[in-house]
Amino acid sequence: MLVNLMSLRRYFAPLPTLLILWLAGCSSSSDAPLTTPLPEEQPPSTEAPPAALVPFVLPWDDASPGITNLSNLNHTPAGRYGYVGTNDDGRFVLEGDPIRFWGVNITAESSFPDADDAEKIAARLAKFGINIVRFHHMDFGWSGMNTASLIDYPQGNSRNLNADNLDRLDYFIAQLRAQGIYVNLNLLNSRFFYPEDGLPDEVTQLDWKESHVLGFINDDFRNLEKAFAQQLLTHTNPYTGLSYAADPAIVMVEVNNENSLFQQFYDGAIDQWPAVFREQLADHWNTWLQARHASTEALEAAWGAADEDSGEELLSAELGDWVVEFHEGAEGLVEAGSHHGREAWHWQVTAPGSDTWHAQLNQPGLTFDEDQLYTLSFYARADNSTSLSANLQRAYGDYSTFDSRHANLGSEWQRVEWTFFAPVSDDNLRINFNGFGNRLANVYLADISLTRGGTVEALAEGENLEQAGINPNRRAGSYTRERMRDWAAFIRDLEYAYWQDMRDFIKVDLAYPGLVAGTTIMNSPPSAQAVYDFADGHSYWQHPVFPGEPWDSNNWTVGNDAMVNTWNGTLGNLARERIHGMPFTVSEYQHASPNTYSSEGPLLIAAYAALQDWDGIMMFAYDAGAGGNWGAEVVDNFFSMTAHPTKMANMLAGALIYRRGDVSPAQESVLINFDTDTELEILTTRGSSWNVANASHLGVPSDLALRHRIAMDLSAELGLDTAPAALDAAVAEADTGELRWDRSRSGKGVVTLDTEASKGVIGFIDGQEFILGNVTIAIGETQQDWATLTLTTRSGSFATPDQPAQVLLVATGLMENTGQQWNANQNSLGSDWGRAPTLIEVVNAEVTLPFRAEDVSVWALDEQGQKGTPIPVENHNGNARLTIGGETQTLWYEIEHTP
Secondary structure: OEEEHHHHHHHHOOOOHHHHHHHHOOOOOOOOOOOOOOOOOOOOOOOOOOOOEEEOOOOOOOOOOOOOOOHHHOOOOOOOOOOOEEOOOOOEEEOOEEOOEEEEEEEHHHHOOOHHHHHHHHHHHHHOOOOEEEEEOOOOOOOOOOOOOOEOHHHOOOOOEOHHHHHHHHHHHHHHHHOOOEEEEEEEOOOOOOHHHOOOHHHHHOOHHHHOOHHHOOHHHHHHHHHHHHHHHOOEEOOOOEEHHHOOOEEEEEEEOOOOHHHHHHOOOHHHOOHHHHHHHHHHHHHHHHOOOOOHHHHHHHHOOEEEOOOOEOOOOOHHHOEEEEOOOOEEEEEEEEEOOEEEEEEEEEEOOOOHHHEEEEEEEEEEOOOOEEEEEEEEEEOOOEEEEEEEEEOOOOOOEEEEEEEEEOOOOEEEEEEEEOOOOEEEEEEEEEOOOOOOEEEEEEEEEEEEOEEEOOOOOOOOOOOOOOOOOOOOOOOOHHHHHHHHHHHHHHHHHHHHHHHHHHHHHOOOOOEEEOOEOOOOOHHHHOOOOOEEEEEEEOOOEOOOOOOOOOOOEOOOOOHHHOOOOHHHHHHOOOEOOOOEEEEEEEEOOOOOOOOHHHHHHHHHHHHHOOOEEEEOOOOOEHHHEOOOOOOOOOOOOOOOHHHHHHHHHHHHHHHOOOOOOOOOEEEEEOOHHHHHHHHHHOOEOOEOOOHHHHOOOHHHHHOOEEEEEOOOOOOEOOOOOOOOOOEEEOOOOOEEEEOOOOOOOEEEEEOOOEEEEEEEOOOOEEEEOOEEEEEOOOOOOEEEEEEEEEEOOOOOOOOOEEEEEEEEOOEEEEOOOOOOOOOOOOOOOOEEEEEEEOOOEEEEEOOOHHHEEEEEEOOOOOEEEEEOEEEEOOEEEEEEOOOOOOOEEEEEEOO
16 A cells, blocks of 8 residues: 555644554555446356355376376477477477477475376376476475485585485486476575585585575585586486486476575675685685776776765655555554654554565655765664665656665664665655565664765775775675676676586586576576576565565465556566577466465466467476375465466466467567666666566566567667657557456456467456457356456367367366465465365356357366266357356366367
8 A cells, every 4th residue: 555644634634643644554555556437347147156165176196088188288208309409589499390398396305206106296297288397496405414305415415415316306207208298407406505515614604595606706616516417417317228418308407596696795695794705705806806907096096986065855854745655464654753762753564464565665756866976874773673675766667676775673773874876867766665564563763864965985994906905895885886887797707607617517518418597587697697598587476475584384474466456467577587589488487375366377477478489487386295295185385286276277278378379479579778788787776686687677667578578689789778668558468469468447457368279367357248259258256256267279279160179168266275264464374274175166157159059068077177067058149158157066167069
């Protein structure tokens, strides 16, 4: 929710500020979509009330034949036609023909099932149209000296593989291969390094994720990474007779998951490195500087100094001139008064949201001039340890952050001063405070000041180039623009060296001819990842947030909102990370459970990945249930969809929509110039830890990805220097006319899919009847006024209604576990996710097809996709009309047209 306190005063002038601020916390969200007057609408003729939830369990070991078995999409065995390569158009190709990958991640101990389970898992995956598995977190060490990892940690180090788990992996890969399922191997994910690996004792002071960038500066770490890659890729699988490097079914390898020096610099982790690693970084930094600057004097002259008198105050000190925001169920207040010895603002979060930004305090409408020096300062404290973020952001559009600083607050007042150069000229920027909207908190702010001017020295006292005494930059520090640019160029050069060396080791030294990627574009500069065979992205809708300890199974929240209500979701972020001329994959994607709209995820990513013409989608994740139980009939974590009936059913439709290309690639491709100089400027002025450098920093609007293809042109010879404007409308239609994202009804977004082979509705029904070419869909009342309904042909086409056809209909609504209990804000289940079996809402709908009624037969399908109850078909103006739902207790149906 977004409230301007000045506007509230017009209506509540007699009320005290405290009450006005409480009312602000009760207002509606600023993220509400655009609205237009509602037209006259024809309600569905299906008048049945929303169905109660009924048990519906998709067997984990089912590979039975029928319309829900898509295994014939796969060629068998995987690799039979040799290695997948790339072409000049930036596509994956197999024997010259494009190939797309639709798959899942299998993680940690789930990567090592016993033989009987491996056979069943592989067959079921093939049934759901999956042709790739990404093995992730196989090297996990977070359970201590465990025996469940691919690394044999009980030996006291991380240098040896667990022979039993490697054998299980071998057999599993052989079974996947036999089902036509390719494999993506990840090398560095969650490995724990130890002094016994030949490393400094201080490695134990680092979080495992933080230690994964030490290979950028330390050969011992990098050699350990290489040794693991060699152990794995040169290992011969006894069940295939091929080494992993020589098996074309091992289609791709990823080097270092979600990591880079930039990522860890921007999030402040490098500032906290133990001295031994900071000194190694300093050695590289000084060597780099000595190669570029002749002396300390030359360096000081190149970096310059900034010393400008402070100008007038730019921020209003009146609390009423600030905007208070609470989002996604967060509630709270801000009041002015005397607190802990200062006149200060008390900012309280009384009900947390699901993310750190869900409580915000900001002042918009500020004018900044590019390259002008500014100083922001304030005092802050908190009742308990709390993270506070101060940000320079747009106050409009995508509200993107240009720069930020973070402070860890405690019970003592601390002064924060941040001197920076404005990265752009704009008359509507804002200073925004957030960082704790996902937790109960009491934060106090005093003496907030923003002025033009400030002082930034080129060198700190005692820094000397000849003596290799230039300190590494700190994220919390203030530096001249020229020093920051050198620092960014230095870090980028370290990245170049690491990524190229790891690529060459895998492809040359280990002779692996398959596809190799480094890490995700959100974490590393595009130019550094362009040395690989493909680029990769990750994205999650409503990723869980942990207000206390990370991954606390009792204390977490997941936003319970549908992505169809916003264009600033996952898809635009991913599209702005693609590199022109390179294949692009999304190797992690999910709408996190228990979000009640999460079954929209497979359909939205399938449709828009096809529109963008991406090359691979891998959902996160497909794992065993608690205790390694593959047969668990309950959804018991945020990500795994093995037992999630509505997500898995929509995976079937998604496989056809994406792999078969039911949605055509967009006709227009928008290229954005992104040469190395542009990239360096972004890295210098506006990069952030999970958004290092990509087209989002150039103002490319999210909605563009819903209409046209997007890519960064690293040559800057083909693309645009200025990003297209955001869409000034409430409907985003793909330039093919096949996809339409409608946000014209406030809070009732809906996406429609209209192609020759697939039709669909995803989102809020709102009493509408959807006419999709020659198919009409009218969905009845549902528990959330929300549903998905797709019709995908297995044979035939909606474009040739006089020909035979076989159609799969999938309709999903609310899904829960038995006994599942939400908290008051409906954003957490705590440690009790309920019990088996899974329950689904039976969606009532009326579907009119372009076939003669007498030629159509329809059946409700059981949990194995086998024909059950026949569904009546009636004649409606010469077309077949069927009514689904009622007492069928299913979410999928088979339609057979036999003229």
